[in-house]
Amino acid sequence: xxxxxxxxxxxxxxxxxxxxxxxxxxxxxxxxxxxxxxxxxxxxxxxxxxxxxxxxxxxxxxxxxxxxxxxxxxxxxxxxxxxxxxxxxxxxxxxxxxxxxxxxxxxxxxxxxxxxxxxxxxxxxxxxxxxxxxxxxxxxxxxxxxxxxxxxxxxxxxxxxxxxxxxxxxxxxxxxxxxxxxxxxxxx
Numbered sequence: 001x002x003x004x005x006x007x008x009x010x011x012x013x014x015x016x017x018x019x020x021x022x023x024x025x026x027x028x029x030x031x032x033x034x035x036x037x038x039x040x041x042x043x044x045x046x047x048x049x050x051x052x053x054x055x056x057x058x059x060x061x062x063x064x065x066x067x068x069x070x071x072x073x074x075x076x077x078x079x080x081x082x083x084x085x086x087x088x089x090x091x092x093x094x095x096x097x098x099x100x101x102x103x104x105x106x107x108x109x110x111x112x113x114x115x116x117x118x119x120x121x122x123x124x125x126x127x128x129x130x131x132x133x134x135x136x137x138x139x140x141x142x143x144x145x146x147x148x149x150x151x152x153x154x155x156x157x158x159x160x161x162x163x164x165x166x167x168x169x170x171x172x173x174x175x176x177x178x179x180x181x182x183x184x185x186x187x188x
Contacts, residue, residue, distance in 0.1 A: 003027045006061040008085050009054055015081045016052035024051055025117065028178035029142045030058035036113055036138055036183075037062030046111040046132065047071040048097045049118030053082025056090055059115065063089060070111070072100045073118065097121055101128035110134040116141045123156045126163055130170070133186045139170070145180030 005027055016024050025033070033055060037045060041064040047056050050073035059069050072093045073079050079094045093100055097120035105128060112134050116122040121129035122141050133139055144157040157180065164172045164184050172184035 003031045005030060006057045008057050011085055012053045012057060012081065015085075016054070016078070019052070019077055019081075021052055021078065024054035025058065025142060026179050029181070030055065032178075032181065033058040033115060033140070034062035036140060037067070038064075039138075040064075040067060040112040043067045043112035044110070044134075045069045045113045046115070048101075048114065048116045048121040048129065049073055050075070050079050050082050050092065051117070052078040053086055055115060055117055056082055056086055059113075060087060060089060065089075072097050098125045098128065101125060101132060105131050111137060113138045113140070117143075123160060126160070130167065130186070135186055135188065137186045139164075139182075139184040139186070141182050143179045144174070144182055145176070145178075 037059045045059055047059060047069060050056060050071040056069060056071050063069060068089050068091065070091045070093060072095060074096050076094055079092050083092050097118045101121060109132060111132050114129055114133055116129055130139065161174055161182060164170055164182060169186055169188050170184040171187055172182060175181040
């Protein structure tokens with residue numbers, strides 16, 4: 001399968017390489033994100049872990065013109081690059097993701113799609129992320145397949161899958177595809 005990526009992705013990847021950042025989302029993950037974003041016209045989307053904006057570029061590519069994307073990361077450099085190269089539907093928040101989620105929850109914020117690509121919202125503070133998910137909203141994570149050099153990753157991924165599977169608010173699916181994905185939809 002050939003995946004056509006948004007043109008800006010090459011620029012963002014080059015900027016990430018200049019900064020020594022090698023954690024940008026894989027093309028297959030980007031294609032999944034673009035497809036899921038397209039399923040949420042006028043949606044409010046949340047990307048936990050901006051990095052250098054690659055996953056945000058994919059999400060924006062699938063979003064309708066009247067949808068909005070919030071992206072959260074504690075790193076100023078990556079967020080600045082994303083702000084320079086991505087469009088006005090993107091709201092960049094430079095803050096710890098756990099603090100952001102606590103504040104957003106206190107304000108009653110809800111999102112139609114959450115891509116959790118940071119430790120907070122994925123392996124830490126999962127309930128905070130799920131509390132921000134709207135009914136019918138999609139929660140998605142990547143990088144669940146074990147990789148060399150990260151031995152605790154398999155245990156974290158298994159714990160995450162068990163927690164999602166046990167949550168009565170969700171219906172979920174593990175995908176053994178690309179870097180390993182988990183999708184969940186909030187029922188109630």
